[in-house]
Amino acid sequence: MNTIHHLENTEPRLTSLSHGGGCGCKIAPAVLSEILKGVPQLPFPKELLIGIETSDDAAVYQINDSQAIVATTDFFMPIVDDPFDFGKIAATNAISDIYAMGGTPLFALALVGMPIKVLSNATIARILEGGAEACRSAGIAIAGGHTIDSVEPIYGLVAIGIIDPKQIKSNAAAKPGDVLILGKPIGVGILSAALKKDLLSPAGYQEMISNTTKLNSAGPDLAKLPGVHALTDVTGFGLAGHMLELARGSHCTAHIDWSQVPLLSQVQELADQDVITGASDRNWQSYGDEISLPMGFTKAQQALLTDPQTSGGLLVSCSPDTVKEVLDIFSRHQFLGARVIGQMGAKEEKSLVISN
Template identity: 60%
Template sequence: MTTTPRLTSLAHGGGCGCKIAPSLLREIMSHVPAGVLPPQLLVGTESSDDAAVYQLNDEQAVVATTDFFTPIVDKPRDFGRIAATNAISDIYAMGGQPLLALALVGMPIDKLPVETISQILEGGASICAEAGIPVAGGHSIDVVEPIYGLVAIGLVHPQRMKKNSSARAGDVLILGKPLGIGVLSAALKKDMLSEAGYDLMVQYTTQLNRVGTALGQLEAVHAMTDVTGFGLLGHLLEICRAARLRADLGFDAVPVIPEALELVQQGISTGASTRNWASYGGEVVLETGMPEWQQKLLTDPQTSGGLLVSCAPEAAAQVLATFHDAGFAQAAIVGHLTEGNPQVNVRSIL
């Protein structure tokens, strides 16, 4: 009798933790020519934003993105749901509304039964249905490691898209979901994650960031991004570089999944966290005496993480209420932006 292997055993990494390290990615992209840049291309690769945006007319712009990765969990349907939620998030991070998706499927056909592969795709399709969009096609190949994700297409008003370069000095920073997904995934691989911890991991990673569409309608929301594989520090630094601002972050204000907090203090973390710090640690100033586990959490790769919002301080209460009303109970103010060279200063308390 043939035993179906664990999905995570077939992959060298998992979820957004398998992303290429940010410093290496910047080096690779530095050798890639920009190509044709029509004036209708409102957002391209210039600021490491979440999605490309192409203006169609005065009222509409297409938002296009893609995201895929190797398994972060062993249950096929959960893997599909997580990957789809993560991919669609980039549309919401631009303030847009998703329209349709295309599936990207790479599977080791000699190792996984048809039923398992079907469950992965069914999980992704279920999330697309929840988002109100169809899976309108896709592409599949036979590969060594299982890979699944989506191309996601959406629409946004050209004047309401939220570029990461539009953040302003004085803005408040609000994070929509708690950190710790990478830590939980590392514990899962070591058989150290509780059943309740697994359920929480799936709950957060399959929670659609659809609140981004509503936040995109608020003029006082100046910039948004979603926190994924580069960790909170990495994606905040992308805002800082794009807007040429400095960020002050208060660790004690950052929401963290309780079991992840316990595990990281026991030394559980991902290799991606170490790679992230090696890539951008020179742009981060940590408070003297800050323990290493706090650094690990701030660089922890989030799969399908929360939205990071930069908004005017007078709108912070409204933004928090919008998050909370949409089911993001742990959304919290975690820092603010000021004039200064692009970097992040981390203290225990703001």
């Protein structure tokens, strides 16, 4: 298939300069856990409402009765070759963690590492322009940042937001009986693998860009619903990894109906052809023993379950009588593919159970 690239002929493809792209760059969950295990933690002040305890999407620090600061950072290497698209995807992905807490973004700081002897100033500027465009769409400014000369291209943001402490939605408050709703289809990692192998069609590329640059702006409205108990977004650890974080933190078991999980176009076909990322296997090695799979679940389906998502969708755990309101909010924010994919149950031996 012919894939359109937007770099000048004299410059290498952005994806050729990085060993991994997008949220697929994340350190595998098991490795990260081992690294952090020996790092001493200072006592948390009472104002720090959410820290690292449940691997939540952002830190939350209360400043008064009605306001708390939401702070997060995210950055990665190129997932696409177009510099503007890369910048826009990376910024959208970083801002998503504010929305995933139910917060409203306030401003951002840019994190920039570029091989300045390899990429032109014009290409680097286009990456920054893409990031600025995502921030404009979110209604915030990039108020500063930091730059370094790096071997691989790296771009992302520190994102700062605000929220009423009473409306915070963590990833650790789901309840048995809750319905699970996913806001975006999955398969971004597989499309990015196809792009690097020149197997992604122009239509597939456009679908990938549309998915990864759509801000998860439904978050603040979802957070206002009392029946929404937990909220997170699906990124580098895949649907399974972030579902496991939700289940573990809430002391529940998540039950997913695989037939209801929305997929981006072409990804099933590509997965069947073994076009997958190395990160999907690393994810499975990290947490696969916590998952119960049905008979006949294929290697391709497992790769989709663990596929690293970049700027993935919001994952909502809500009471059954709140489902319509949640879907209406997603629809109002133009997430027309949002879908019920399962439910939370009482804690079982496995934290995640997949059915067909």
